[in-house]
Amino acid sequence: MSQLLTDSEKRRKLNNSNTDESGSEEDSSADEASGSDLESEAELENGEVDHHDGNAPAKAGVIEKLVLRNFMCHEFFELEFGPQLNFIIGRNGSGKSAILTGISVGLGAKAADTNRGTSMKKLIKDGKNTARISITLKNEGPEAYKRSTFGSHIIIERVLQRQGTNQYLIKSASGAIISKKKAIIDEILARFNITVDNPLAFLSQDKAREFITSTTDHSKYNYFMTGTLLSDILATYQSISKNIVEVNSKLTIAKQHLEAARRTYAKSTQVFNNFKRSDHLRRHLELLHGKIYWYNVSVFEKKIQKYRDNISSLEGNIRETESKISELTNKIESSKLEVPQLQANAEEARRQVSILNEEVHDAQEAYTKIRMAVSDVANEIKSEEHEIKSLKSEVKGLEKELETETSRSKDTIDSPSSLESKRLTLKELEGERDKLKALNDTFADPQNSAIMQIQRQITSAKESVQDMRRRKNEILAAQRDQYAPWGSSMAKVINAINSTNRWKEKPIGPIGYYVTLKSEYSEWKDLINAVLSQTLDSFLVSNEHDRRLLQQIFRQFRINKNIITRKFEEFSYESGKASEHVTFLDMLEISNRHVAFTLIDSNMIEKCVTTKDRRNANSLITQKNVLNVFSLLNAKSGHRSTGSNRSFRIDPIYYRNDLHKLSSGSASAADETRKIDERISEEQNNLSRLENQLREARIKFQNDKQNTEKRYREIQSQLRKLADEIFREENNVNDSNDSSRTETLKGRIQELENEINNKYGILDSLRQDIVKDKEKFVKAKLAVERKKEQMADCKKQKDDAEQEMVNMDGNISEMDAQMSQYEMKKEQHLSSINQFETKIQQGQERLQPLLADAEARCPRDKISIAETDTSETISQEYERTQQAVQEAEKTIGKSIQEIQDELLSNKESKEDAEKRVKNLTTISRALQADLNRRFDALHTTILRNTGESASSFERSLALRGFKGELKFNFAEETLTMMVQTKNDAQKRTTESLSGGEKSFTQIALLLAIWKMMDSKVRGLDEFDVFMDSVNRSISIKLLLNELRQYPKSQSIFITPQDIAVVGDLDSSDVRIHRMSDPRNSN
Structure with missing residues (x-):
């Protein structure tokens, strides 16, 4: 505290000698305030003596009833309060927070103070136009306010409206309206010591949480200073100290100005008394003075004429510029008329390219199919020729076997094991043949999955390129239309x-x-x-x-x-x-x-x-x-x-x-079109890569098909040969002595010769087919080449059309730029004309007073201005004449008019300086006297508040077996709470306490502030939101224990949790209210 008041005490000792004539603002305020209490004092004098018990509740100033209509979530809500301790219990959403908000607003609080919005209209229930808050205050006993007027109750009603002005209604106990002035409510609240504007008197849900969770020593200091109103007192004291310093500084300067003004006035008086002499030189000097004015008039007239000539020249330039603008406008309109046709041409070219692209693709497909068909026929011819050769070789072998059949020995019969091995080989080859046949069937389907996937990717890439080109055109169009x-x-x-x-x-x-x-x-x-x-x-x-x-x-x-x-x-x-x-x-x-x-x-x-x-x-x-x-x-x-x-x-x-x-902007659009061009280029490269993959996939497909067919034919040949060998060996084993063997061989030879003749017939047919397919192949190849040539021509037309559109856009943009330049030039010319016209008007305005001044000096015909006259030559002649006048009046140095004007001016300055010094001296003495009284009161108040609040804090912690201490540092603006629990060896700060213990100490601090605040009515919403059941029970006991020491005050606590587990709630000074959901009751 001493650190806080050091500078203030120094200022208190300044200018003590000036306190004699000071007046007392506090005395004056006290006199005014005493007038409002005359009626209550009269009641005491008439015999009404305060026989109240020390623990009995207050008879005046407590809230008896609150009624809310269409306020926040309540359509109609009524609650009667007990005169001392009130606990309001309700689930979340029951509208309990509206109670403290209703009390604050009803007693005059602003919307911003409720944390419920910036306007009172926000507090009116949705769908309603008017809300009413009615608060009934008890008004009995010696502390009653104008009981003869209001009776035993005072009803304060505030009406909130969506349209129109909100109003207050102050009624008596009978319901009669006594006043509608907010000032009367302020008097009532002051009489009953209800501090609505104190942020710690009614802590709403948000304010309570903010206070309970405050962790910094600086925030606790601010809460203490604000709640005990020390911050307001200190601010007022510091403001007065600053005003005294400023007033004394101004007083010193004013005294210096006064001395200088007195000296100047004495000199002017002396000069005035010494003035004399001379007339001819003065008249000539007056004519020269007039000549200077008429010369200035002529200069302004020449400038005005020059501005008019410039305007004529600029108007000619504007006509020329408008002609060019009109010409460009016609060209732009003509070009814009061509744009739809160019767009249609470009779109048609793109459509033709797309059609030809499909036709080229179809022609290439047909070409590929024919080429594959020719290749298949050629392969089939080779296969048939190979089979004919095999059959002929087999016939020669049979003929040779027939020749040697008669001389064949039994020794030539293969062993049974060799025959079995050939049968196994035959079975394996048949299995491989079946697999190749199934694989060959898949090649018969031209829609290969890998090829189709690549084709889908190509289609997607082409559509993507078209979309990006369309988007680019839209962006270019957007540059012309914002x-x-x-x-x-x-x-x-x-x-x-x-x-x-x-x-x-x-x-x-x-x-x-x-x-x-x-x-x-x-x-x-x-x-x-x-x-x-x-x-x-x-x-x-x-x-x-x-x-x-x-x-x-x-x-x-x-x-x-x-x-x-x-x-x-x-x-x-x-x-x-x-x-x-x-x-x-x-x-x-x-x-x-x-x-x-x-x-x-x-x-x-x-x-x-x-x-x-x-x-x-x-x-x-x-x-x-x-x-x-x-x-x-x-x-x-x-x-x-x-x-x-x-x-x-x-x-x-x-x-x-x-x-x-x-x-x-345009820069962003240009950047976006550049990115689209890059993506088009990337997609086209990807398209080329996919087309190469498609060709490679088709070649691989054809090669795999040919290899499969070749292997299938080889296995077929091996099967026939192996079957013949098995047949021969079985015959050799079973029919080695059978005479019919020769006939069998002859029959087999004949069958093979017949098959060879059939193969020759098939071969002739295949050769005829391949000749036809080759003709189709050549035609298909020529068709592909023609389509590609058409595609190249169409692409060139498309590129030319798109380039023509780009050129047209460029030309239009260039003409728009030229148009803008001409418009800008026209605006510049118009601006210049406006400037010249303004200058002419200003010149005329300045010329008129010059003419008036010149005519006041002398008529124009009395003055002769030669071509050789300049401001310098006229000034020189004026100076020479003036010097002659000065030589005649050198004992004085000034004209009589100048001396008279100067004398009057200096006299006024001296009198003004004297008045200012007198006023500042009076103000300084009054402020200094007031500052001395306030210093003594501030010193006493701080000592009392800090001491009593520390005692209250320690007493609250002792209820739980804790020890505590409040440390104030006014220089650093901090308040540190030191707490020693039962298990601690020494005190420590609250930051290391548990959440429940920390909330308990914050409640103890709030009770200490409330003690200093001494407000008749106090409210706290959701004080136990961060507490467990143990700390919550102890905190409620603390509230009951401490607040029962102030039976004349009324306390309102709001909680969403039941407090039935806390004892000592059945006392007559405790009233518990349970709320239901307003949506069920409305």
Whole structure:
């Protein structure tokens, strides 16, 4: 405390000698205040003596009943309070927090003090236009306020209205309206010592949590200083000290000015008394003076004429510029008329290219099929020739076997084991043949899966290139029309909106027009456009009339846009912003504040956090004020991460292919078209790569097919040969002595010769087929080449058409630029003309007083201004004449008029300085006297408040067996709470206590502040929200124990939890109220 008052005590000792004439503002205030208490004192004098018991409740100043109508969540709510301790119990959503808010507002608090909104209208129940708060105060006993007027009760009623002015009604016990003035309520509250404006008198839900969870010593110091009103007293003291220093500084300067003014006035008096002489030189000097004025008039007239000549020249330049503008306008209009045809030509060329591309693809398919057919026939011819050769070889072998059959010996018969081995080989070859046959059947299907997949990729790549080219054309079109992203009719809609004068408040939109992405966050543009697209495509109005009118305009132009109806009001969103991370709000530049608050209200962009690493989303989503976490995935999509009820979810966000609804400049559009060109180039390279893969896949398919067929024929040949060998060996084994063997061999030879003749017939047919297929092959090859030539020509036409469009766009842009330059030049000329006209007007205005002054000096015909006259020559002649006058009057040095003017001016200055010194001296003495009285009162108040609050704090902790201490440091503005629990060897700060113990010590601190506050009525909402059952029970006992020491005060506690487990609640001074859900009762 001594550190806090050191500087103040020094200022108190300044200028003690000036305190004699000071007046007492406090005495005056006391006299005024005493007038309001005359009636109560009269009642005491008339014999009404205070016989109240020391522990009896107060007879005046306590709240008996609270009635809420259409207030917050209550349609009708009535509650009768006990005169001392009140506990209000209700579940979350029962509307219990409305009780303290209703008391505060009913007794005159502002909406901002309730933490329930910035306007009283926010406190009116939804769907209602009027809310009423009625508070009944007890008004009996010696402390009653004007009992003869109000009776035993005072009813204060506050009416809140959505439309119109809120009002107060102050009624007597009988219901008669006594007054409607807020000043009367202030008198009543002062009489009963009810401090509504003290933030610790009625702690709402938010304020209570803030106080209970306050951790810093500085915040505790501020709560103590504010609650005990020491901060207000100290601020007033310091303000008076500062005013004294300023007044004394001004007084010193004023005294210096007074001395200087007195000396100057004495000199002027002396000069005036010494004035004499001379007349001819003065008249000539007056003519020269007039000549100077008329010369200035002539100079201004020449300048004005010069400005008029410049205006004529500029008007000629404007006519020439307008002619060029008209010529360019005609050219631009003519060029724009050609644009649709060029667009149609380019689109037709692109369509022809697409058709020819399909035809080339079909021709290549046909060519490939014919080439494969020719190859198949050629392979089949080779196969047949190979089989004929095999059959002939087999015939020769049989003929040789026939020759040697008769001489064959039994020794030549193979062993049974060799025969069995050949049978196994035969079975294996038959299995391989069946597999090859099945594989060969798959080659019969031309729609190979790998080839089809590549073809689908090629189709997708071609469609992607077409989409990107279309998007590029849309971006180029958007450069000519700033509203292009919202449709071709949007510019007409905007013109219709601007031309209509029936709006109550002009609509804002499209919203995306006012929103721009900051350049450093350009990579997020696709994602933000996808997330906010619906809102960016919307319009904003403030009332239903404007919404209907805007909807009519939409129907007129056949567009369908969303309309957001929202009052154009602002609110504070900083407390709900995810300030530790980069949000959508940080990334965007929003040029209209109503658009900004709409995006915050509708899309909560201040809670949408971005991260480049999706793995961080899980931890970010759990942090304060984070609603969604967005991350990038690839060029076509991103991720949205959300979390609720300990669950975590990731959803994909696919980017839109239309134009961005975010506003962007020409530089951004150029950058986007450059990126699209790069992507087109990449996609075309990918298309070339896929076409090469398709050719390679078809070649591989054909080679695999040929190899399979070749292997199948080889196995067939091996099977026939092996079957013959087995047949021969079986015959050798079983029929070695059979004479029919020769006949069998002859029959087999004949069969083979017949088969050879058949093969020759098939071979002739195949050779005829291959001749026909080769003719088709040549025709198909020529068709492919012709289609490719047509494709090249069509592509050239398409490129020429697109280039022609680009050239046309360039020409139009160039002409637009030239038009802008000419318009700018015209504006410059018009601006110059306006400047010259302004200068002419200003010259005329300045010329008129010059003419008046010159004519006042002398007539113009009395003055002769030669061509050789200049301001210098006239001034020189004037100086020479003036010097002659000065020589004649050198004893004085000034004219009589100058001396007279100077004398009067110096006299006024002296008198003003004397008055200022007298006033400042009086103010300084009065302030110094008041400061001395306030210093003594402040010193005593601080000592009493700190001492008694420390004692109360220690007494509260002792209830639990703790020891405590409050340490004040006024220099550092800190309040440290030291606590020693039963298990501690020494005291420690509250930061190391458990959550329940810490909340208990905060309650003890609040009780110490309440003791100093000495307010008649106090309230606390959800004081036990951070306590366990043990600490909560002890805290309630503490409240009961401490507050029973002040039976004349009324306390209101609100809790969502039952307090039945706490003892000593059945006393007459405790009243428990249980609330039900207002939605069930309304």
